[in-house]
Amino acid sequence: MATPAAAQERPSYGTGGRRSRFRPGWSLMQYGLLTFFLLVFLVPFIWIWSSAFKESREIARDPFGLPATLRWDNLQEAWTTGQFDRYMGNTVIYCAAIVTGVVVLSCMAGYALALLPLPARGPILVVFLLGLMVPFQSVMIPIYYFLQDLNLLGTYWAFIIPGIALRLSFGIFLMRGFFRGLPPELADAARLDGANEWQTFRQVMLPLSVPGIATLVVLQFINTWNAFLMPLVFVQRDELRPVALGTLFFFGRFTADRGLIAAGVTISMLPMIVIFLLLQRRFIEGITAGALKS
Amino acid sequence: MAQLVTQPRSGARYGVGRHWSRYRAGYLFLAPSVILYAMFMIYPFFQSIYLSFTDWNGVGEIGDFVGLQNYREMIRDDLLWQSLGHNAIWVVLGTIGPLILGLALAMLLWRQPKGFTLFRTVYFLPQVLSPVIIAIVWGWVYNPVFGLLNEGLDAIGLETISRGWLGDSSTALYAVLVAAIWAETGFVFVVFLAGLQSVSRDLLEAATLDGANAWQRLKDVTIPQLSNVITVITALLLIGGFSVFDIIFVMTGGGPNHSTEVIATYTYTEAFVQNRAGYSATLSLILTVISLVASVVFIRFRERGAQ
The missing domain is CATH 1.10.3720.10 (MetI-like)
Structure with a gap:
């Protein structure tokens, strides 16, 4: 009951940082809980990773122990029979194309909607925003037949083009918000100096929006790398599959061989884990910003 | 040229040329996104609505127009x-x-x-x-x-x-x-x-x-x-x-x-x-309606929270 009063009396939003009194009991319980959840999140992965290094007999005999010796046979076999080299290559192509496309188009359109004179700016924005609320399922059937008519179904474009188009709503919204936060006087100054609109955008405003672009790149990269339903529907040929989809078909083909499956899954998640560990802060900041600004 | 955008709207005549020179940059920046979005979002969405009134099976010519039949089936679909x-x-x-x-x-x-x-x-x-x-x-x-x-x-x-x-x-x-x-x-x-x-x-x-x-x-x-x-x-x-x-x-x-x-x-x-492309399109529209309602409720809540 005393708290609302306290809230009114002390509206100061201090940065805090003061540590409260050391309480060993609490600290012990805190670390107990933290470790418990650490195991909850980690044990399934460790189980898979260690199975990847075991022979089938060893898995059958001791399914949960750590491998006696690290055997790379499973990993090697999974890499070649599972065609993971091809799937990884495809995924890199898809990520490069879709992330670039989304970022370039979203920056241009977001900039126009934020800072350039446009008739009917409001309605245009609303039409793009409505796209955020339309689930992929509502457009996938017509897009599928549209791609078929364009003869694109057996090509990389079948995932790249809709992959860009369906993420524009989010990208434009994010970048427009970012450009609106920049002082428009900067653009005016550049124009007075004789820069045309493209130069103003490219050389003055775009460099200032790097933090926004970083958020967009991170989100689109994770989304594209892990995309499942869109390539499942639009990517028909095995040799064009991205790695998430390839992993599923690999899993379906070798269900009985546990060592091989574990190896395939391990290979499949490895690049993302490495990238995540290297760029952790960017990833977490990107995801947080993406959530809180949308 | 470069300053046209910031130039105040003076002259009395407001023709196509003026319109174009004032808004050209905006249009050009927006055009690629609008074209892609129209082709792969807006057009398919309306196509879905149209399909929901047909019994198309996904092969060949789009099937017969069946009116509200899919919607009637949907209501009875356990x-x-x-x-x-x-x-x-x-x-x-x-x-x-x-x-x-x-x-x-x-x-x-x-x-x-x-x-x-x-x-x-x-x-x-x-x-x-x-x-x-x-x-x-x-x-x-x-x-x-x-x-x-x-x-x-x-x-x-x-x-x-x-x-x-x-x-x-x-x-x-x-x-x-x-x-x-x-x-x-x-x-x-x-x-x-x-x-x-x-x-x-x-x-x-x-x-x-x-x-x-x-x-x-x-x-x-x-x-x-x-x-x-x-x-x-x-x-x-x-x-x-x-x-x-x-x-x-x-x-x-x-x-x-x-x-x-x-x-x-x-x-x-x-x-x-x-x-069953036709019926499936009908189902997907239900999903859209639910998402729209959820989003609108959310926006309302947020506005109330902001006040």
Whole structure:
């Protein structure tokens, strides 16, 4: 009951940082809980990773122990029979194309909607925003037949083009918000100096929006790398599959061989884990910003 | 040339030429996005609406116009209502679960204790992995023959509970849901962690001095200051929950006996397995309507919160 009063009396939003009194009991319980959840999140992965290094007999005999010796046979076999080299290559192509496309188009359109004179700016924005609320399922059937008519179904474009188009709503919204936060006087100054609109955008405003672009790149990269339903529907040929989809078909083909499956899954998640560990802060900041600004 | 954009609108005549020179830059910047968006979003969306009035089977010429027949069938379609029921369970538990777990983990790491980065990295890890991987890993956990869960239950003497979690109609939905909550918690956790940075510690200390216990501090001081973050997370989880597809499709494919069927898996099956493009389009529009309503309710809430 005393708290609302306290809230009114002390509206100061201090940065805090003061540590409260050391309480060993609490600290012990805190670390107990933290470790418990650490195991909850980690044990399934460790189980898979260690199975990847075991022979089938060893898995059958001791399914949960750590491998006696690290055997790379499973990993090697999974890499070649599972065609993971091809799937990884495809995924890199898809990520490069879709992330670039989304970022370039979203920056241009977001900039126009934020800072350039446009008739009917409001309605245009609303039409793009409505796209955020339309689930992929509502457009996938017509897009599928549209791609078929364009003869694109057996090509990389079948995932790249809709992959860009369906993420524009989010990208434009994010970048427009970012450009609106920049002082428009900067653009005016550049124009007075004789820069045309493209130069103003490219050389003055775009460099200032790097933090926004970083958020967009991170989100689109994770989304594209892990995309499942869109390539499942639009990517028909095995040799064009991205790695998430390839992993599923690999899993379906070798269900009985546990060592091989574990190896395939391990290979499949490895690049993302490495990238995540290297760029952790960017990833977490990107995801947080993406959530809180949308 | 370069200054036309900033030039005040003087002359009396306002023709096409003037219009073009004033807005040219804006149009050109917007054009590629508008073209792509119109071709692959707006046009397909209206095409979906049109298809929902046909009995097209996905092959050849678009089928006959059948009026409201698909919609009538939909209302009588038990499987649809069953799927929507599963969506409802999914949305409620799949929102509350990550909210509570994510907030708890964020509170535990609020003051950045030793090992902060390690804990944060591990909790967040499932978020960067594909749902396919999450689904395969959890499929193993639930495996009736060698799964981690059954072995664990056996080890602590609860072998009577162990079963084929995904093969049993009564547990399959909840088993998949647990995997989804496990995967989603990391996201909610980092957003809460960011939100907690703006929660005033002075207020909390004042509340402590006034004799508020831990639960009262959480309920009356911390959570009210997080209300914006909670609204955002809830909205994202709700909208994601209605259109959930990946993890269910990989783990159970909607089975056994439709016990994990949700509207998205049902739509997929109708479209690409049954080849009923017309009816599937109708189902997908229901999903759109639900998403729209959820978004509008969310925006309302947010506006009310902002006032």
